[in-house]
Amino acid sequence: MEFDKALVHDVSIDALYAGMVLLFFVIVERSLTYVFLGLRSQRIAKAIALAPAGAEISSPRFRGGDVLSRSMAEYDEVQHRPGVTRAQVEDLSMALYLDVEGKLTSRLWILDTVVTAAPLLGLLGTILGIMDTFNALSSGGISDPSAVSRGIASALLATALGIGTALFGLLGHNILHRQADNLSEAFKGYLLRATTI
Numbered sequence: 001m002e003f004d005k006a007l008v009h010d011v012s013i014d015a016l017y018a019g020m021v022l023l024f025f026v027i028v029e030r031s032l033t034y035v036f037l038g039l040r041s042q043r044i045a046k047a048i049a050l051a052p053a054g055a056e057i058s059s060p061r062f063r064g065g066d067v068l069s070r071s072m073a074e075y076d077e078v079q080h081r082p083g084v085t086r087a088q089v090e091d092l093s094m095a096l097y098l099d100v101e102g103k104l105t106s107r108l109w110i111l112d113t114v115v116t117a118a119p120l121l122g123l124l125g126t127i128l129g130i131m132d133t134f135n136a137l138s139s140g141g142i143s144d145p146s147a148v149s150r151g152i153a154s155a156l157l158a159t160a161l162g163i164g165t166a167l168f169g170l171l172g173h174n175i176l177h178r179q180a181d182n183l184s185e186a187f188k189g190y191l192l193r194a195t196t197i
Contacts, residue, residue: 005132009158012125016161019114019121023165026110027172034179037104040066041186048193067103068187071096072194079196093191100187104180111173115166122162129155 043064064070075096079089133151 005128005135009125009128009132009155012121012128013158013161015121016118016125016158016165019118020161020165020168023111023114023169023172026107027176030107030176031179034104034176034183037066037068037183038179040064040068041183041190044068044072044190045186048190051194067100068183068190071100071187072190075191076194079194089195093195097184097188097191101180101184104184105177108173108177108180111169111176115169115173118165118169119159119162122159122165125158125162126155129158 075089075092078084078092130152133148133155136151137148
């Protein structure tokens with residue numbers, strides 16, 4: 001059974017373009033999210049620093065709709081309930097930390113997947129493009145060397161796109177992963193500093 005190598009080559013190039021667009025949108029979305037959460041994180045740090053020791057942190061800066069503010073508000077509210085034990089507060093702090101960390105790193109798996117798949121797609125496109133060029137050479141006896149060069153150049157475009165996509169995604173993934181780690185470590189520090197039990 002014969003399949004159209006040129007079509008699969010074109011599909012692999014289109015998939016690489018789609019991967020680049022996906023990488024761009026995920027990187028922009030996560031970057032904006034991390035900038036916003038970084039600002040919220042600074043407000044939380046200030047609210048904790050200004051609160052008297054052992055007091056409930058009721059600063060309006062501590063309240064908000066983002067994951068950090070909601071988690072800190074819940075943590076602060078629970079530990080000031082009557083009858084709550086230290087073990088319950090520690091369990092809650094671990095659960096909140098895991099929840100925040102999961103939300104911070106959400107969608108980073110997309111970058112990791114595209115970074116892994118892009119070079120392989122590029123290589124597949126190149127192999128199929130070169131096979132198509134050699135098939136045309138053997139069946140038609142192309143005597144024009146520039147046609148062969150164009151076919152091979154078209155085939156190598158897939159490799160270049162695959163490597164370029166992977167590099168772009170890898171750079172974005174590493175930067176964003178570092179920002180997510182910084183935010184989650186800051187949140188862990190806030191939980192420790194806000195503990196009153």
